[in-house]
């Protein structure tokens with residue numbers, strides 16, 4: 001990214017001189033890197049400030065452009081707030097929104113999805129991978145249901161892109177949101193894939209101006225951020241497969257340690273359909289916040305970074321059927337490219353020792369006598 005802050009400073013929209021053309025080449029390189037990662041054409045990539053903006057553009061844009069066809073939108077209760085909040089707003093603007101429930105492991109029911117689709121349905125928005133529990137929704141099956149009915153399919157794939165294979169052609173995805181900082185790229189940059197052919201997706205822009213990004217998102221491009229996102233995609237395409245396999249082994253090792261050395265623990269999310277680097281566990285009789293505070297040198301989170309300030313139990317875990325207490329006793333472990341074997345052993349030690357210590361003071365914990 002560095003040269004694009006200093007020596008290559010042109011505006012990619014200024015095609016009349018070499019400074020601009022150099023910047024435009026860099027942006028094109030990033031489009032191509034994204035295109036080869038998610039199997040789309042470079043022109044189908046619309047750069048945004050992140051996945052929140054991409055989701056907003058997809059939802060409001062598709063809704064307002066498709067308003068002549070209907071007003072029904074289908075989504076799911078475990079989506080990210082950056083989908084759920086726009087949907088709430090759409091309701092105020094006259095939309096009818098169906099929020100599909102999930103099974104105790106966090107999966108949607110395809111029959112329920114099919115039953116929800118009507119002649120009025122213009123958009124289905126279902127995430128590729130959940131940010132708290134790592135559960136994967138069946139993209140291809142959803143895409144074939146929407147495709148057969150001429151309904152647009154948007155997916156918030158922020159947690160999936162660069163981690164697991166995502167193919168917009170194969171899955172019949174029409175709109176896809178992604179974000180730089182969820183895949184080792186910079187913060188403040190993301191993209192929305194907007195299908196150009198069969199069907200050509202129509203979107204009402206949210207930001208109007210100079211007509212950049214096919215008119216869907218006006219404003220001078222964030223060249224440095226875009227270069228960073230492109231490079232993150234290029235590296236992900238090379239390393240994603242081996243990395244996923246390595247992280248699944250480490251994740252399972254961490255889970256095995258926790259589940260063999262502690263009782264009263266629950267693993268949240270579907271075991272089979274899940275991101276390789278995510279582990280979400282509830283430790284009964286332990287408050288998640290206390291666990292975080294007491295555990296030094298381990299960086300884990302109580303749920304979503306976006307709502308963890310609120311001290312509310314996770315709405316995602318509650319949607320799986322967990323009660324408030326159990327949801328509050330949950331921790332999300334996120335492994336990544338730089339996580340080592342030693343760190344997993346260290347984290348397992350700290351978690352196990354801290355949970356045991358906290359339970360000594362928990363009057364309700366049935367095994368309390370044994371560990372006094």
Ligand SMILES: *Cc1c(COP(=O)(O)O)cnc(C)c1O
Nearest residue numbers: 050051052080082131158159179
């Ligand atoms: C992080 C995240 C977002 C928001 O992305 P930003 O780029 O921070 O706006 C949206 N959806 C999911 C699933 C996420 O994990």
